[in-house]
Amino acid sequence: MKRRNRGRYHDRRTIEEKQVLAGKGLELAWAADPVDVFFLEIQGSGRLIFDDGTQAFVNYAGQNGHKYKSSGRIMREKGLLKEGHIFEQREWFKNNPDRVREILNENPSYVFFRYGNRGPTGAMGHVVDDWLSLATDRKYIPLGAVVAYGVNAPDPDFGTIPLRGIGFAQDVGGAIKRNRIDIFCGGGERANYVASHLDAHGPAWVLVAR
Structure with missing residues (x-):
């Protein structure tokens, strides 16, 4: 799929329900779970395991120009979930497979991917690093900024642990607005647990030279 950054293309519902891209040879791979693909779009890049x-690595190649609407927000508005954390969403989708497309298609945004020879990569074109790379709203924290942060992070063994560190603003995302910051947790079961459960408030400082 050619990169599209200007104007609007078909929305998610049209792409998924009307299959307007079918038969064009644009598929990179087939996934067993559409929910995994949806969250891969939110991440913007990732790794496929066959x-x-x-x-194989896949990286961001473009977006259809429609405004992103959080699936968590959609589910809260429908009264399906109280909070809408990612782990709650996954559990709900697992228990309600017949409604997956209904919910996901209410987010009109759609992300396209390309194969990469490295990754995952951020908006600056660099491979992101575990616990160092941050996704920010560039209107508030510009790409390349050095950020000190502190937050209580979920841990599968200890409940929560204090997470304090220095990170670098290297990525952006449709869900990253205003003062929200996402931390790249890396791969593996523990990282997936933290990323799925991390939703906490904490201080952050942009460090600048005197």
Whole structure:
């Protein structure tokens, strides 16, 4: 899919329900779970693991120009979830597979990918680093900024642990607005747990030279 940054293309519902892109040879891979693909779009890049054990990286290639609407917000508005954390969403989708497309298609935004020879990569074109790379709203924190932060992070063994560190604003995202900051947690089960449960308030400072 060619990169599209100007104007609007088909929305998610049209792409998914009317299959307007089918038969064009644009598919990179097939996934067993549409929810995994949806959250991959939110991340903007990731790693595919195939049945034979081989792996491939996919990176952001473009977006259809429609405004992103959070699936968590959609589910709260419908009274399906109280908070809408990612782990809650995944559990709800698992228990209600017949309503997955209904909910996801209410977010008109759609992200396209391309294969990459490295990754995951951020908006600056660099490979992101575990616990160092941050996604920010560039209107508030510009790309390349150095950010000190502190937050109580969820931990599968200890409940919560204090997470304090220095990070770098290297990525953006449709869900990253105003003072929200996302921390790249890396890969693996523990990182997935933290990323799925991390939704906390904490201080952050942009460090500048005197």
